[in-house]
Structure formats: structure tokens, C-alpha cells
Amino acid sequence: MITKELLDIRWKLLVFALISLGTAGFQPFSLVSFSGQLSGTTVQRTSDFQAHIWEHWFYLSNGPLIFLLFAIVLGCGLIATEVSQGTITFLFSRPLSRNRILLTKYAVSAASLLIVAILSSIAILVSSMILGYTLDMIRLLTATFLFWLGSLTPLGCALIFSIIASDTLRALLWSLLTFAVGNVLLLIPRWQPWSLLYYWSSRQSYLQGTFPFAEYIFCFIAALLPLLLALWLFHLKEY
């Protein structure tokens, strides 16, 4: 079943991986292209470089947008595509529980997001080394896993819409609308702590090196809730 799921999403995965790796790998070069080489002491330069990477990959601009869109695109197709293509009946005729069906699909998508997140961080690391900058591996990994954990929330929400909606397009539109509304919160500073992205792209942990427990817990709960809701809905839904 895992092979079938991977074959199903292979083109989406390939496109996403190329965009993500390309964008991530370009971020260290973007600093040089637009601002020139950093000056000052090595510590100062490294610190500024870390800040640049955070600002241009882990924060609002590139990484979250790419991962948000990809998680939504993946999640929307998980059940709605099976329904619109009529294969859901065949799938349900196999001796599999609905939990196993949904969790396998979800796990394949979540694993795809994780692999691309790690590869993107490796791309950043390699580009940085080419330019002669070093990145703190622990901070990079911590931020990458947090980033991935954050991306599971849009995946879970899109999965909910994939179960509720009768086709992939509707599921996609509902998911985009939900996250567009959700991210409006970021524009209002005092409401930022209510936004997922506030935790997803933890500046404090990345730049100051403290382990973001609260952010991890928040992102974990935010990822778990839509998944549990999706499992419940999938049990109730009649096809």
C-alpha cells in the first residue's frame, strides 16, 4: 500500500522537492547576490548569516509557503481523489480497517514532507559551505523538525476537507481559504501567538539556540487534533 501511495503522489512529490530544494539551496546565495558578503567578526558574520537563513527559509517568506501549499495539495488528494476516481469502493473491499487506510496515507504524506524538509536543510547546508559559512547543525535540525511538525497541521486540515468534500478541487479551495484566514492573524502583532506560523518558525530557538519545547508541544498538538478529527470523520462518512 505504501508503494501505491508513493506512486500516486510521485509527480507532486517530484515538483515539490525540486521547488523546495532549489529555493532552500538558493537562500545562502541570495544573501551574497542582494547584500554582498557579510562583514565584521566571524561570530558576527555567522550570526548574521544564521539570521538571514531563518528570515528567508524558516520564517514567512519561502519555506512555510512552499510546505503549506504542498501539505495542502497532498492532504486534499488523499481521500477525495479515491472518491472522485471511484477507487474508494475497491479500497474498502480490501480487508483493511478505515484507520489503517487513513493512517497509511497520512504517514506516506508526512514522511514525504519530512524527507523534503531534511533534503532542503541539507541543500542550505551545502550552499552555505560553498560560500564559506558554517551553520549550527543542531539548531538547523531542531528548526527543520519543528518546521516539519508544523507542516502536519495543514496536512491534517486538508485531509479533513478531503474527507468532507466530494472532490479534490473543493477540498483544496476550502483548505486554502482556511489557512488564508488563519494567517491573517499574523498581520496583527498581539494576535500572533494564536497563529501556527508563530510557533512553526521559532526565531528564538533557531537564533538563540534554546530548545523550543513549547513550540514543539504546540505544533504536535496542532498536528494531532486534525488527524484525530479526520479519523473520526472517516469512520462516520458513508461512500
Next chain:
Amino acid sequence: MNKVAILVDHLTVNYGSQCVLRDLSLEVPVGTIFGFLGRNGAGKTTTIKTLLGIRRPTAGKVEVLGYDVVRQHIEVCSHVGYVSETHNLYDYLNITQMCAFCRDTSRRWKQNIVDTYLDLFALPRTQKIKQFSKGMKTQLALSLAMGSEPDILILDEPTADLDPIARELFLHTLIGDIAAAGKTVFFSSHILSDIEAVADHVAVIEGGRIVLSAELDELRETHKILRLTYPEGLPPAELEYLQSLPHVSQAKQEGQVVQLHTTGMVNELVSLIKERLYPPHDIETLHTDLGSVLLEYIKGIRNDH
């Protein structure tokens, strides 16, 4: 061992406020080829989805090989092979990948059985399923269904897209093989000739209700035409009387001849008619065309069984 393969007891299924199946009861004995007839929208696919546990009953009970389809859905599906009317297979996979998927999601899997059928149908292993014709998809779906060695094969309109040769192969060779192996076949169709060719038990569904459930041999035996020839014109009151007799579903008059379509008790009917004030001078018992009898049930003209 369970002697009833499928038991449907007072099943009602609603889609929202619409009642699709009403108080439907069925019993499919083990080892039979059970033809399930009905026009489009009569409730055949909903019945099959309920048998597979895909749709939950609003009321009533459904058991497959003694397993409750709601609570023991996985057990049910591990004993059932299913071929859908729309051949909903994964188009982006080839046969080898599809077999791997089915193997991974089956409790028992016999690749050699699948290979036998794939060879019989000469299906190309490496070609994507999206390049297959509808007939090839049916053949593949059947081959895959056989791979898990099902005790019950549920076929939802399987012959609709087959060419005459493939249809012949399907009906006689495959269904024959399957039945010879003692498996139960639940065969839904709206093609009367297919059901007549292979089934030994038939049920007709109309408007979500079972209007007929009988063995085909029993139907042949009970559904006969009495051809009554009268010496002169028959009074209208007498025709009405004939029409009102028990087990008479239809009475047609053509000149001096009246044809009574019966659903049983032929000898008793003949005795009754002979004792009338206007007895016919000749009574002939004819075999009825089973296809037309079933058609009348499907159309809802008959619901007397």
C-alpha cells in the same frame, strides 16, 4: 460449516432522507450462483456496498459467512472477492504493481491463481491499467479477486463491457470453474440472458424491495402459461374471474383464446377452470419464457411471488 453464505435480514438503507433499500431480506446458500437482477437505480449496488460493509444499514442485519458486516468488516472482506461495475482499479499502476498492492492488502494471496487467469485473458503485465479497455479491466479485476481465494465472489454488473467472446468465456468457463470449486457467486446484472445462463437462484430487486427470490428451476416449474381455447366468445365477467384466480398474474384474451400466466398450482387451476359454467374445450400448458417473466418482475408488473 455455515450453510448460508449471505444473510440479509430486513435491511433498510437510507441516503439522507431517501430510502434506497426497504426491508430487504435475502438468503444466499453456500455454493450457489445467485443472480441479482434489477434495473439501474433499483438498489443493486447499494445492496452490494452493504454486503461489503462499505455502507452501514439504517436498520436490519447483514451477515456474510456468519460475520456481521458492520462489526466484522475485515473478516467479511478477507473472505470476499469483489468485482465492481465501474472497474475502479488504480489506473497509474501496471498489473505487477496492482498485484503487489492486492497481495499487501490481502490475508491470503495466491499469485499462481492470478497468473493463470492473467494468462487465460492474455493481459500484458507491464502495461499501465489506464491503457486497458473496459473489458480488459473487468478481466483484470476478476483475476485479482480470485487471487485472495475468496469463498464468495461478488460481481457487480461484470459482463456489461465484455465483447461476446469474453462474455462467453466469463460466463461459462470462469463462473463454471468458480462454482465447481464450491464457491458462492453473487452476480448482479440487468442482463437477463446472463443470469439465465449461469444462475441457479435469482432475486429481483425493484424500488429497493425484493419482488422475487426463487430458484430458477422452481421458477421454470411454477411459471407456466395456460392456453384456454373457448368454443365461442368469453363473457367479460368470466375473463375477470380468470384474472382474479390465485396464482394468475395475467390474463390475455385474443379472440377465442385466453392465455393465463400462472405462478404455480397449475393443476388446481386447471381443475377450477374445468368446473366453470363456461369451460374451455381445450386447455394446453405451455412453458413460459423465463426472460420475459423476470422482465415483468423487473418492470414491476409482477410482484406476486
